[in-house]
Amino acid sequence: MFTRLWPLVVVLAATTLAGCAGEPTWLPLGTDRATTLQRLGTPTSTYPLPGGGERLQYSRAPAGFAVNNVDVDASGKVFSIRQELYDGLFDSTIKPGEWRVEDVLRTYGRPFEISRVTSFDGDVWAWHYKSLNNRRLLYIYVDPTGVVDHYHTADELFRDMDSSR
Structure with missing residues (x-):
């Protein structure tokens, strides 16, 4: 019985992990910019930050309910992640x-x-x-x-x- 369910378990696990990979709030602080873009995809907007950093903005607008800002410092490391619509x-x-x-x-x-x-x-x-x-x-x-x-x-x-x- 388990052998017949195994493919379903694998698909469900992969789907769950893929969904988490695209969630900005699950990204560890200190992640480099390239890895961030690989995991989260292209941001909806980018903005320069004081000191040479950059904000990668992931908005679910117009129909969604979240705007996640991922801030990267001048060395290219994530130092802040915040869901702003709260x-x-x-x-x-x-x-x-x-x-x-x-x-x-x-x-x-x-x-x-x-x-x-x-x-x-x-x-x-x-x-x-x-x-x-x-x-x-x-x-x-x-x-x-x-x-x-x-x-x-x-x-x-x-x-x-x-x-x-």
Whole structure:
């Protein structure tokens, strides 16, 4: 019986390991840049960091809920990995009045949507994220000069897609 299940076990194990290999948060600190790219693939964006380092950004946007930033120092070694779309980080990360569009992109990547509202003179950038498995939205308000004015979070509400009810 086990010999018939062995190929299935091998396929499941390989699939599981392959999935883990592409998960940035499983990458050990100190991994070199080349190995990082081999394991995670091409980042969705890259940004220079002070001191000659580089941020490799792996975003699951527009439909996903995670933005993982893998920071590599000037010697080419990973020194930080962080999933940015997390409620507990917003207050200490987002700097209204100081942050510019470049800071927002370097931290969160491209939003899934940029819109406007009548109560604010500027653009409202939005990202999906999850908090305790609840779908949420992060909104960052960018004024016409490109400076972050403020931000807020909200529940992501879904309309019933079946209009026949």
